Amino acid sequence: MGATTIKPQPEKLEAVVIRFVGDSGDGMQLTGTQFTDTSAMFGNDIATFPNYPAEIRAPQGSLYGVSGYQVHIGSVEVSTPGDAVDLLVAMNPAALKTNLYALKPGHTLIVDIDSFNKKNLEKAEYTSNPLEDGSLDNYRVIEVDMTSLTKEALKDVAGLDTKSISRSKNMFSLGMIYWMYNRSTEYTIDFFNKKFKSKPHIVEANTKVLMAGYYFAETLELIPNSYTISPAKMPSGTYRIIMGNTATAWGFLAAAEKSGLELFLGSYPITPATDILHELVKHKHFGVKAFQAEDEIAGITSAIGAAFAGDLAITTTSGPGLALKGEAIGLAIMTELPLVIVDVQRGGPSTGLPTKTEQSDLLQAMYGRNGESPLIVIAASTPANCFNFAYEAARLALEHMTPVILLTDGYIANGSAPWKIQTVAEMPEIKSNRITEVKEDWHPYDRDEKTLARNWAVPGTPGLEHRIGGLEKDAVTGNISYDPKNHEQMTQIRAEKIERVKFNIPDLETEFANEGDLLVIGWGGTYGSLHSAVKQMNELGHKNIGYAHFNYINPMPKNTEEVLSKFKKILVCELNSGQFASLLKIKYSKFDFYQFNKVQGLPFANEDLIEKFKSLV
Amino acid sequence: METTVEKKYTAKDFTSDQEVRWCPGCDDYVILRTMQKILPEMGVAREDVVFVSGIGCSSRFPYYLDTYGIHSIHGRAPGIASGIKLANPNLSVWIATGDGDAMAIGGNHFIHVLRRNIDLNIILFNNEIYGLTKGQFSPTSLIGQKTKSSPYGNTQPPFSPGELALGAQARFFARVGGGSPKEMGQIFIEAQQFKGTSLIEILQNCVIFNDGCFNHLTDKDVKEDKQIYLEHGKPMIFGKNRDKGLVLKGLKLEVVTIGENGVTQEDLLVHNAKEQDPTLHYMLVRMEYPLATGVIRSFSDVTLEEREDDLTAQVKANSSFTKTDDLFFSGETYEVK
Numbered sequence: 001m002g003a004t005t006i007k008p009q010p011e012k013l014e015a016v017v018i019r020f021v022g023d024s025g026d027g028m029q030l031t032g033t034q035f036t037d038t039s040a041m042f043g044n045d046i047a048t049f050p051n052y053p054a055e056i057r058a059p060q061g062s063l064y065g066v067s068g069y070q071v072h073i074g075s076v077e078v079s080t081p082g083d084a085v086d087l088l089v090a091m092n093p094a095a096l097k098t099n100l101y102a103l104k105p106g107h108t109l110i111v112d113i114d115s116f117n118k119k120n121l122e123k124a125e126y127t128s129n130p131l132e133d134g135s136l137d138n139y140r141v142i143e144v145d146m147t148s149l150t151k152e153a154l155k156d157v158a159g160l161d162t163k164s165i166s167r168s169k170n171m172f173s174l175g176m177i178y179w180m181y182n183r184s185t186e187y188t189i190d191f192f193n194k195k196f197k198s199k200p201h202i203v204e205a206n207t208k209v210l211m212a213g214y215y216f217a218e219t220l221e222l223i224p225n226s227y228t229i230s231p232a233k234m235p236s237g238t239y240r241i242i243m244g245n246t247a248t249a250w251g252f253l254a255a256a257e258k259s260g261l262e263l264f265l266g267s268y269p270i271t272p273a274t275d276i277l278h279e280l281v282k283h284k285h286f287g288v289k290a291f292q293a294e295d296e297i298a299g300i301t302s303a304i305g306a307a308f309a310g311d312l313a314i315t316t317t318s319g320p321g322l323a324l325k326g327e328a329i330g331l332a333i334m335t336e337l338p339l340v341i342v343d344v345q346r347g348g349p350s351t352g353l354p355t356k357t358e359q360s361d362l363l364q365a366m367y368g369r370n371g372e373s374p375l376i377v378i379a380a381s382t383p384a385n386c387f388n389f390a391y392e393a394a395r396l397a398l399e400h401m402t403p404v405i406l407l408t409d410g411y412i413a414n415g416s417a418p419w420k421i422q423t424v425a426e427m428p429e430i431k432s433n434r435i436t437e438v439k440e441d442w443h444p445y446d447r448d449e450k451t452l453a454r455n456w457a458v459p460g461t462p463g464l465e466h467r468i469g470g471l472e473k474d475a476v477t478g479n480i481s482y483d484p485k486n487h488e489q490m491t492q493i494r495a496e497k498i499e500r501v502k503f504n505i506p507d508l509e510t511e512f513a514n515e516g517d518l519l520v521i522g523w524g525g526t527y528g529s530l531h532s533a534v535k536q537m538n539e540l541g542h543k544n545i546g547y548a549h550f551n552y553i554n555p556m557p558k559n560t561e562e563v564l565s566k567f568k569k570i571l572v573c574e575l576n577s578g579q580f581a582s583l584l585k586i587k588y589s590k591f592d593f594y595q596f597n598k599v600q601g602l603p604f605a606n607e608d609l610i611e612k613f614k615s616l617v
Numbered sequence: 618m619e620t621t622v623e624k625k626y627t628a629k630d631f632t633s634d635q636e637v638r639w640c641p642g643c644d645d646y647v648i649l650r651t652m653q654k655i656l657p658e659m660g661v662a663r664e665d666v667v668f669v670s671g672i673g674c675s676s677r678f679p680y681y682l683d684t685y686g687i688h689s690i691h692g693r694a695p696g697i698a699s700g701i702k703l704a705n706p707n708l709s710v711w712i713a714t715g716d717g718d719a720m721a722i723g724g725n726h727f728i729h730v731l732r733r734n735i736d737l738n739i740i741l742f743n744n745e746i747y748g749l750t751k752g753q754f755s756p757t758s759l760i761g762q763k764t765k766s767s768p769y770g771n772t773q774p775p776f777s778p779g780e781l782a783l784g785a786q787a788r789f790f791a792r793v794g795g796g797s798p799k800e801m802g803q804i805f806i807e808a809q810q811f812k813g814t815s816l817i818e819i820l821q822n823c824v825i826f827n828d829g830c831f832n833h834l835t836d837k838d839v840k841e842d843k844q845i846y847l848e849h850g851k852p853m854i855f856g857k858n859r860d861k862g863l864v865l866k867g868l869k870l871e872v873v874t875i876g877e878n879g880v881t882q883e884d885l886l887v888h889n890a891k892e893q894d895p896t897l898h899y900m901l902v903r904m905e906y907p908l909a910t911g912v913i914r915s916f917s918d919v920t921l922e923e924r925e926d927d928l929t930a931q932v933k934a935n936s937s938f939t940k941t942d943d944l945f946f947s948g949e950t951y952e953v954k
Contacts, residue, residue: 043953262704295725465663
């Protein structure tokens with residue numbers, strides 16, 4: 001049953017930001033993902049961000065139990081989930097109260113008036129009903145008795161309890177939105193059929209409510225017109241919507257297949273990194289060994305063991321876990337084993353803000369270990385390119401025989417976006433340092449002349465038996481050495497080995513302008529916000545603003561100084577108090593760096609960026 | 618599942634070129650020599666043997682064996698060894714650890730590695746003291762023991778490694794004196810043959826910081842009277858004159874003398890190391906007189922690798938995915954022209 005009724009000519013929009021908010025149990029994530037997937041199939045560019053409470057089952061109707069899902073769809077390039085919202089769907093007073101700030105004045109608010117009863121208003125700490133007291137006069141409010149209409153729609157469906165009935169009302173709102181944005185209901189109905197294959201009455205109920213919402217919107221005079229967002233111009237190919245954490249997991253799968261190694265994950269659950277573990281445990285069919293350890297330390301030490309034994313070894317965590325892994329990372333540096341450590345950053349310090357995003361683990365990644373212990377640090381910048389940077393982290397670890405820290409963050413890890421599927425054949429080669437043949441006068445720390453990577457002899461290989469460990473090694477034999485000069489030499493070799501990685505990574509590129517008045521610099525997960533803000537400046541006529549985004553933090557691309565020298569002013573924007581700026585200041589001290597920082601557990605807001613940029617040009 | 622080999626080795630094949638740096642007279646020398654001597658008898662190829670250690674005197678062990686080895690960080694050998702074994706189940710993986718490494722800083726890993734039952738062998742050098750940091754009390758030091766960090770006597774009650782291990786579901790537990798190479802070698806072989814995590818506690822004398830702490834149990838002239846060396850299927854009998862034995866009286870083990878009060882050898886308990894129920898093993902582990910040595914528990918159970926292999930085989934059989942591309946193009950995809 002698809003919708004085929006004739007509609008008035010819809011109004012064309014370039015992009016729209018919709019936020020669905022309701023109680024944790026209201027099914028807002030499902031509503032959001034259905035709208036996202038349907039729009040993706042239609043060809044829109046998309047960015048999404050879920051926002052759910054840390055509590056698993058918060059009390060119904062409470063302010064802290066509000067769960068939300070924001071989706072930004074466009075016929076033009078979309079690189080963030082958007083700041084201000086064009087349409088807010090609020091399923092109860094608490095959801096309205098906590099989200100109204102985001103709705104643009106004059107724009108549309110859809111509410112379920114059935115939920116605006118005395119009890120819910122009190123729970124949301126409203127002293128008067130916002131639907132009646134004039135506080136919503138600046139918005140176009142569409143009041144719908146959604147709960148009653150849902151019940152009415154389902155009165156003839158047998159076998160449904162009250163709970164299932166009230167849980168279906170999210171589909172009523174979805175049906176309305178499908179009509180408003182001129183979307184087909186077909187994809188979602190297919191989804192019901194697949195998901196509830198064995199429960200035909202649930203399929204029937206959801207479909208009925210979805211269509212009831214759709215036809216309700218069509219006949220409702222309160223909605224004067226529908227909108228359409230044409231397909232975006234995107235490179236041709238096969239796409240899917242992917243979440244950052246899934247993309248990270250898949251990048252490792254691809255790297256394992258490409259390198260011919262088995263993938264080993266040692267991990268301990270921690271928000272917001274756990275979804276990588278959830279994803280990789282599914283893939284036993286590819287021989288993935290995913291080991292849920294007793295703690296963060298065993299997560300990484302089991303991975304170090306697997307790396308010693310010849311697997312592509314990774315461990316996944318967030319900030320607090322990275323702190324716990326510090327000593328073991330030092331061991332991987334000392335033993336020069338290939339290992340990837342993924343840190344999906346969240347707000348810190350300590351337990352901090354587990355479900356919020358921040359870029360404040362950068363210096364921990366760089367220096368959070370005893371002794372001088374350099375390693376490679378790279379950062380993904382979009383949900384989709386988590387795939388490429390997970391792959392890249394594995395490639396660099398194997399080619400340079402070193403641990404690599406891959407930084408992502410809660411924002412890109414939980415966000416989703418279209419991913420143009422890359423086949424393993426398209427991915428760059430990975431040349432590991434594995435050796436199997438016994439050579440005369442062989443030592444475990446024999447190095448590749450160019451990269452300084454040591455060779456990788458794994459247990460089970462006859463004739464290459466050797467011992468490694470955390471004690472300092474003799475530069476030649478690899479045996480324990482307490483010699484002062486040797487220690488200094490080894491310290492230099494370990495540093496130089498990482499420095500030379502710059503010859504194996506791409507140069508830094510600038511967008512919008514290669515030279516000019518202002519260079520905006522970002523790194524990691526802020527790409528979407530910064531890219532779109534600089535683009536907007538460019539469209540406003542500021543053609544002398546360039547944008548350089550760093551995915552390679554340590555070492556930095558070899559042309560960094562040249563890029564910096566082409567601009568009069570340099571502004572470093574990051575979601576911390578200036579950690580990347582401090583690295584740039586140490587390394588490129590002849591330049592002055594302006595900073596724009598935010599440490600609120602939230603991404604950059606577009607208008608704040610624009611204001612900052614304007615103040616500098 | 619280690620592959621057995623025909624190749625003949627000698628102790629020399631397993632001896633590395635590194636100078637051994639323990640204190641003269643340390644029991645660690647006995648343990649090392651026993652291991653080097655017994656490895657050729659295990660039927661495992663040298664390249665398939667891996668020794669893993671944490672930090673402490675005992676943790677130097679891997680450097681002295683010409684096998685694969687990794688000397689890691691304090692308390693973390695179980696994690697590293699688990700990763701090695703899961704990465705390559707064909708390897709024979711050994712952990713050398715001490716009382717502090719295993720039960721203080723590494724306590725969490727120690728109990729979990731036993732619980733999981735990965736096919737690893739753990740040699741626990743228990744000297745009831747911290748040696749490498751020069752003489753502080755350890756989690757097995759006795760109450761009242763005077764050490765560098767307890768000058769007026771230790772106030773922290775000790776762990777009994779066997780008791781802790783059985784509580785953590787250890788399937789294989791053995792105990793042996795540091796000066797008993799013959800029994801030790803036999804136990805190493807049994808541990809190697811056992812599929813699952815084997816724990817061997819060695820009462821290891823530290824000549825510098827806790828000299829003689831086990832003398833009352835391990836000295837040649839008292840050993841036979843103070844220890845009972847348990848062997849599966851054999852009666853629990855001990856004593857220089859082989860006239861003492863163990864019986865179960867109510868919920869307690871009791872020492873009896875054969876020939877007294879009508880006791881005959883038939884009345885003695887027969888050791889069943891393979892019994893799943895650990896109750897009697899637990900009593901034996903806790904027993905102070907005589908001290909139980911030998912393989913106290915050896916219950917065959919499914920290993921973690923076996924469970925994982927079975928699951929992997931099932932998943933593979935039911936999956937249509939063979940390459941990652943199959944996954945990437947599965948489910949909801951769409952074309953952009």
